[in-house]
Amino acid sequence: MGEKIGVIGAGGWGITLSRLLAKKGYRIILWEPIKKNLYVLKEKRESPDYFPGFKIPEEVDITGSIKEVALKSDVIIIVVRSTFFRDTVKQLKEFYRGQPLLIGTKGLETSTGNSMSEIIISELGNNIPFGVLSGPTIAKEIAKGMPSAAVVATIKKNTGLLFQEILNCETLRIYTSTDVRGVEIGGAFKNVIAIGAGVIDGLGLGINTKSAYLTRGLNEMINIGCRLGGKEKTFRGLSGIGDLITTSFSKFSRNRSFGEAIIKTGKERYLKENKMVIEGLFATEAFYRLSRKLDIELPITESIYRIIYENAQPEMEIKKLMTRRPKEE
Numbered sequence: 001m002g003e004k005i006g007v008i009g010a011g012g013w014g015i016t017l018s019r020l021l022a023k024k025g026y027r028i029i030l031w032e033p034i035k036k037n038l039y040v041l042k043e044k045r046e047s048p049d050y051f052p053g054f055k056i057p058e059e060v061d062i063t064g065s066i067k068e069v070a071l072k073s074d075v076i077i078i079v080v081r082s083t084f085f086r087d088t089v090k091q092l093k094e095f096y097r098g099q100p101l102l103i104g105t106k107g108l109e110t111s112t113g114n115s116m117s118e119i120i121i122s123e124l125g126n127n128i129p130f131g132v133l134s135g136p137t138i139a140k141e142i143a144k145g146m147p148s149a150a151v152v153a154t155i156k157k158n159t160g161l162l163f164q165e166i167l168n169c170e171t172l173r174i175y176t177s178t179d180v181r182g183v184e185i186g187g188a189f190k191n192v193i194a195i196g197a198g199v200i201d202g203l204g205l206g207i208n209t210k211s212a213y214l215t216r217g218l219n220e221m222i223n224i225g226c227r228l229g230g231k232e233k234t235f236r237g238l239s240g241i242g243d244l245i246t247t248s249f250s251k252f253s254r255n256r257s258f259g260e261a262i263i264k265t266g267k268e269r270y271l272k273e274n275k276m277v278i279e280g281l282f283a284t285e286a287f288y289r290l291s292r293k294l295d296i297e298l299p300i301t302e303s304i305y306r307i308i309y310e311n312a313q314p315e316m317e318i319k320k321l322m323t324r325r326p327k328e329e
Contacts (some may be wrong), residue, residue, distance in 0.1 A: 006073030082107030180231025191280035198259020
């Protein structure tokens with residue numbers, strides 16, 4: 001395979017995709033903007049602070065120049081955290097040549113409520129051949145070669161088929177979709193619900209509680225997702241319930257672990273000691289704002305928001321949810 005693929009973002013997901021694609025025979029160029037991290041990646045071929053134990057193959061080029069990535073890549077994959085996404089795209093804009101661009105970042109922009117694809121369109125134009133990758137894809141499991149599946153959503157089917165061909169392999173099965181909006185909303189919203197799943201784990205409330213909670217959380221995902229233009233079928237697929245289950249149960253899930261730490265460690269202490277990004281923090285605020293703006297009732301999301309941002313007691317929030325007015329399912 002002669003294609004060269006640029007991976008923008010050298011966190012766990014960026015390293016995982018670089019390893020997977022290099023194994024398939026693609027030439028990879030991996031971008032890390034922070035000089036200290038760049039030095040460590042080049043020197044050790046590993047990220048000991050953020051993704052220890054997973055070596056970056058020698059055939060993967062590592063660079064700090066986004067210009068180099070843009071000019072040398074036939075396809076670009078962006079996997080930076082959501083809070084840096086717009087700034088990264090702005091840096092890319094000067095050198096971008098119109099090549100296919102795959103978004104691997106899950107989340108919403110807190111200040112605007114925009115999805116990552118909306119940021120791409122606003123910064124690069126609406127004729128960009130882009131796609132969105134989402135699904136139950138805990139990076140450590142994919143990096144270890146454990147089988148999973150994901151979905152790539154694109155506006156144009158041919159673009160989806162291209163990304164499917166690039167990513168699909170014996171350990172990662174890729175499906176296609178044209179519901180870009182739904183795939184993005186599912187990938188972002190599940191992080192909100194996963195925080196609450198972690199709270200339930202921390203309190204030791206059992207599988208009945210967690211199952212009921214996740215079912216009602218999925219209902220909120222569908223309610224706001226359909227209101228924002230997604231299709232209900234999508235939320236019952238890999239990027240919806242599939243990703244929700246993974247993120248709410250996995251010991252590697254940062255959002256679930258954060259929720260559990262609220263009970264066992266304390267929110268502030270955990271955030272201070274943990275270097276990993278908790279995307280659910282930003283997603284919770286973004287969806288809370290959207291629910292107010294659109295007048296959509298999201299009681300679980302509101303409770304998670306109050307626990308995180310207003311220091312509400314989780315036990316009291318659970319009581320509020322359980323004592324709401326009875327209704328039809």
